[in-house]
Every structure is written in structure tokens, then in C-alpha cells.
Amino acid sequence: MTPLLAVDNLHLWYDAGGGRVVRAVDNVSFALEKKGEAIGIVGESGSGKSSLALALMRMPPKNVARFDGSVRLAGQELTTLSDDQFRREIRWRRIAMVFQGAMSALNPVLRVGEQIAEPLLLDHRYDKPAAGARVRDLLERVGLPADFASRYPHELSGGQRQRVGIATALALDPDVLILDEPTSALDVSVQAQILNLLKDLKDAPGISMLFITHDIGLASDLCDRIAVAYAGEHMELGPAERVLVTPHHPYSQLLLASLPRLHSDVPPRPMPGDPPDLSALPKGCRFRPRCPYAFDACREHPPAIPLPDAGHARCWLNDRNVAGARFETHLPTEARLD
Ligand SMILES: Nc1ncnc2c1ncn2[C@@H]1O[C@H](COP(=O)(O)OP(=O)(O)OP(=O)(O)O)[C@@H](O)[C@H]1O
Ligand code: SF4
Ligand SMILES: [Mg+2]
Structure with missing residues (x-):
């Protein structure tokens, strides 16, 4: 079956001046297989x-400095579209996004309804009355009363503003919704409400999502699969429950071990060391300076080694052909770190 969104070998590097190149997205591949997957x-x-x-x-x-790779939406290659075509046909219409910090970025002088209507009025299908009706529908869909359309952002709580951001992204019925840290500035109970809203949107109408977060616990609550990003690469990708229970990359494992646990006497372990400078990456495995398992093979940069669950791990310990590789993937996280 053709995946809904297939991303292959995507690169986005920045020129940071003085000959420095920041490899922010470095050979990243993954796919959203179907409607309603996150x-x-x-x-x-x-x-x-x-x-x-x-x-x-x-x-x-x-x-x-570099921007290439393949991005296919329902089989259509997007990277060969002109900027104009991409703006007219894809951005906001097929792929929409709630930006990091969006809830504090609402225009303070525009009423909520006017903000949500902005993308609608750029679309020829909506005149003003139709846009107004659509705004009211969208507000209700994100759990806000329709009369919030006449309010100003300062009259809304953080959670309500984030719902407005989500309503704006949903305005043109996208297939894929990208959410960049949508709950990070919210307290825990409001976080849970936003997560419930996202679960509903995932179930019906079946919006597919890329949910970006530094919180692996939150991601596992909403998402079917998890990709673990480190230094521009995706170190591990797999079904959420598998990554949580039997992570196949030492970085995923340490990330999980750094979380406080409610029902365990094992205290959280702080993540050792610091992430590398993306313009001066370590040779070989990028995680090597922080990795408790580093061995000879790690001087070479590991490829994305396929795992049986259709995911991958960029760690030589998963390659049975490498001398000294011994990833005991079924040991619990605590045991492996001891
Ligand atoms: N325009 C730019 N020019 C140079 N470097 C940049 C630019 N934008 C981002 N970076 C750098 O690229 C790297 C990746 O940044 P990015 O914002 O994608 O990280 P992130 O994972 O979203 O971080 P956070 O969790 O803090 O939001 C960082 O080292 C950042 O400093
Ligand atoms: S490849 Fe080596 S250094 Fe990198 S995560 Fe695996 S064991 Fe650690
Ligand atoms: Mg970010």
C-alpha cells in the first residue's frame, strides 16, 4: 500500500557562517503509513x-546549506513541485502545522475568529459568511464555544489559545498535521485535555500526525510509532510500545531511564554529557562520547540498521555481523544500564 507520507533521505543543513555547517536534519527517513496514524x-x-x-x-x-531528499504524499513527489505549486496545493491544504510557541504567537489585535479565518479567506472556496460558519464549526471541533470567535487572544487561557492554533491548522482539512511541542508550556491537566483532543482528531476524521515533543511519555500516549531524534539523525524508529519497553538504541534507553517513574524505587538517572555541536559532530557514531556501550565498531558511523518491526536503530550493537556486538534487546532498561 502506498504510504500517506513517505520521507526518504531528507537533509536540511544550515550555513552558520565561518565555514560552519549545521546538520539539523541529516538523512532522515520514515513514513506515515495511513490515515489516523501518529x-x-x-x-x-x-x-x-x-x-x-x-x-x-x-x-x-x-x-x-543543503535541502534535499524525497517527500511523497500519497505517492506524489513533493520536492519537484515549484514553490508556487507547493504553496497553492500542499501547504495548509494537505500538510498543516501548529508551530512551536504558537499559543503565544497569536496576533493580539485580531479576534480569534479573524485569525482562524485567515487561511480560509486565502482559499477561493470561502466567502466571508462561509468562512464565518466554518470558523464556528472549527471552534466547536477543538472543544471551544462558537462565540469565542469574537474574543481576543488575551481573553483566553494558554490551553484555549493552543486549541485556536489547532483550529487554524485544521481550517483547510489537511491530511497530515504537524504539531511542534503543542503542550510544552501547559500545565499537566491542560496537557491531558489537548492530548485527548488530538486523539479524537486522529480517530475521526482520521488526521495523521507528526507529534514533536521532548517528552517520550507524552508521545507514547498519543502515537503509534516513535522516532528518537539525536544530533540531526533518527537514532531509532519503532512501534511506541516496543521503543518504550525494549529500546534498541542506547540513547533511547538513557532517555527513558532519565524519566521519573511513579511505580518504581529506581530513581531517574540524569542523561550523561551534552549533545554535540551539530557543526562539529563527533567522528563515527554521534552518540559515542556519551554512550556507556561504545566499542571498536563505533568509530565508524552506523547506518540505520533495520529491525524486524519495520523500524530501525542506528547502533552497531544491532548488527549481528559486527564483532563484539551484543545488544541484549529483551533485558529491562534498568538491568542493561547496570
Ligand atoms: N537558521 C539557523 N541557522 C543555523 N543554525 C540553526 C538555525 N535554525 C536552527 N539552528 C540549529 O539547528 C539545530 C536544530 O535546531 P531545531 O530548532 O531544529 O532543534 P529542536 O530539536 O527543535 O530543538 P528544541 O527542542 O529546543 O525546539 C540547533 O543546533 C539549532 O541551534
Ligand atoms: S553505535 Fe556504538 S557508540 Fe553508537 S550508540 Fe551504538 S554502542 Fe553506542
Ligand atoms: Mg524545536
């Missing part, structure tokens, strides 16, 4: 999560 992209700050979103929306910053 992939969580998790990882520390600076791992390239927002850059991936901007690459998919074709909204890179000006200082691009």
Missing part, C-alpha cells in the same frame, strides 16, 4: 525536531 518525534533540545517540521512545510530559513 508518529512521535522525541529528543533533546537542538536535535533537529523543528527543522524537520520546517523542511516538510517547505519553510526553511534563508541560510540553507
